[in-house]
Amino acid sequence: MRKSWILVVAAVCVAILSGCKAKESMYKAAYDQAKAKELTDNTVKAPEAEPQTQTPVQETVVAPEPQTQSAVEVPVVKVTKERVTTIDADDAGKLKMFNVVLGSFSISTNAKGLKESLVADGYNAFVVQNATGWYRVIVASFDDRESATAFRESIQQRYVGRFNDAWLLINQ
Secondary structure (H helix, E strand, O other), X not given: OXXXXXXXXXXXXXXXXXXXXXXXXXXXXXXXXXXXXXXXXXXXXOOOOOOOOOOOOOOOOOOOOOXXXXXXXXXXXXXXXXXXXEOOHHHHHHOOOEEEEEEXXXXXXXXXXXXXXXXXXXXXXXXXXXXXXXXXXXXXXXOOHHHHHHHHHHHHHHOOOOOOOOEEXXXX
């Protein structure tokens, strides 16, 4: 008797839970309704002529505020110092002191994918690995910080929105 009671309760629970499941057709119907409403809301309505009433205009004279010097906004550049090594022996000569990093990955396949897309764009990109196992995709390497910073800014201007988090890595 107890087993049959448990089976009945289990069957009722399954029936209730499966009946409450959202179906794709429900989402599609709601989406279609929202799209139809959006289309009707976006139709151009002829503006109705409103009666214009003239109100007296009162002029007030405001003294100009004294100008204050604002600080020049300097972009913040993330800089990290760490010891890295190239994962490909052919890239060992490319690694210099100041490096522009466009990506940091825990999986080498992801790093190599970004490297290949940068190489296809004409850059001499390569992948390095740090002591904690992270793979860094370096798009360019320089002997001085100014050149690396300028290159980082040019990359951000070329790829607007894609590499806004590009940073400098100082190889130790």
